[in-house]
Amino acid sequence: MGDLKIYNSLTRQKETFEPITPGYVGMYVCGPTVSGESHLGHARPYVTFDVVYRYLSHLGYKVRYVRNITDAGHFEEEGREAEDKISSKAVLEKLEPMELVQKYTNLFHWAMRQFNNIEPSIEPTATGHIVEQIEMIKKLLAEGYAYESNGSVYFDVKKYASKYDYGKLSGRKIEDLLETTRELEGQEEKRDAADFALWKAAPPQHIMRWQSPWGEGFPGWHIECSAMATKYLGKQFDIHGGGMDLQFPHHESEIAQSTICNHTAPVKYWMHNNMITINGRKMGKSYNNVIKLTELFSGNHPLLSQAFHPMVVRFFILQSQYRSTLDFSNEALQASEKGLKRLFDAYENMLKLKERVGELTDNAGDADLDAKVRRLVMELEGFINDDFNTAKVLANIFELVPIINGIKDKTVPFNALSVDTFNLLSAQLKLFLLDICGLQSVTEADNEKLKEVMNLLIEIRKEARSRKDFVTSDKIRNQLQSIGISLKDEKDGTMSWSI
Secondary structure (H helix, E strand, O other): OOOOEEEEOOOOEEEEOOOOOOOEEEEEEOOOEOOOOOEHHHHHHHHHHHHHHHHHHHOOOEEEEEEOEEOOOOOOOOOOOOOOHHHHHHHHOOOOHHHHHHHHHHHHHHHHHHOOOOOOOEOOEOHHHHHHHHHHHHHHHHOOOEEEEOOEEEEOHHHHHHHOOOOOOOOOOHHHHHHHOOOOOOHHHOOOOOOEEEEEEOOOOOOOOEOOOOOOEEEOHHHHHHHHHHHHHOOOEEEEEEEHHHHHHHHHHHHHHHHHHHOOOOEEEEEEEOOEEEOOEEOOHHHOOOOEHHHHHHOOOOOOOOOOOHHHHHHHHHOOOOOOOEEEOHHHHHHHHHHHHHHHHHHHHHHHHHOOHHHOOOOOOOHHHHHHHHHHHHHHHHHHHEOOOHHHHHHHHHHHHHHHHHHHHOOOOHHHOOHHHHHHHHHHHHHHHHHHOOOOOHHHHHHHHHHHHHHHHHHHHHHHHHOOOHHHHHHHHHHHHHOOOEEEEOOOOOEEEEO
16 A cells, blocks of 8 residues: 655655665654653653554564653753752652652553553663763764853754754744743853753752763753664664654754764654643643543543543544644543444454354455445555554544444345455454554453452562461452452462452
């Protein structure tokens, strides 16, 4: 059905995907800042790029998917008071910074598993790459595109813009940036208001600090991603992804730093998912409409009428093309809940019908219907190749639902489809629904969750037994027994369970 086409944010057009190294794809996606719990806004990019990862792997590429964890700094220049989110949140929660980071990293990983996202190939942390960031800053200083001021180091945007197209990705002009940059703390250290921090001198009260040639401090936000992307994907790689809100200043700054350090533009295809709104409004603390993922899954938020299963949320996200805005509302999620059930009921029906394929003759009983089904199925590849249009993929699958259900209910003859069409239908539905879109029936997803919970309980019981805490060990076994789950201790020390 043709080549994969990707909308490149840098050129503002769809381009045929051709990796830099044939057979291999390097993909970097900006990960979360783990200074707090993941919210609804985090759901969209990670589900979106999970589908990209799945599809590129299906096409046979060896994909190295790098998604970082920002666990230091996150120093912001535009529109907010300059702060280190991790340090300030650690003080609020009375935790060691790395204790806070671990807590929210664990929660993020848990949420990604609920969405059935495949883990990235590499998940580097900003704190684990301070050396690489310092080396990159040294290069920028040596090249003359950075300068030191009071123990901090800044990138010289005006000098860069005199030679390169600063603002090309975000569509911002350097003159506008100079006019709109706010007066923030530390601005007097800069040569120009548009310059951004590569390294910040740490004030005495700052908890997270590292030694550098410029004194004790912490990295700027943008340099972290440039350093980690270069280390694991090289000077130039295929895809860089993230939310549209990261285009400026984050991704624009990444391009500038990496271009100077590596003497080449870092990324071939820039991909950005659009924003999420809630009941038509942008998500933000001032609107009191930030919904954490734990609240979404439990229904424990004033804007939610009920709990929504992670698989329903994933399905809802994929019903829109990733570059379109997506508005969350109770009604939209409830419709997705019904839609997902309808889809998987039909899928289950098809699996049962497939067991009877041997009864079919080679000729279809209804040539027109057979041709329609083949067309709907064959179009799926074209839609996913058109900039990962999962919305059109799912729309076509919905058109197949009444045909499958009709055959099951005997309102459509069983021999309406040929053997070949039936086999094509079942294979492609599995491929697109389960393997590429990463969807599961809610029941199946819950079974996976139950396995996780049981593995955790078995681990706790093993630890209790090793400490000779038989009260806890017996309590776990007896409580599980009372709800119909049997634990069996094996001779080799392992445990198995059954319902």
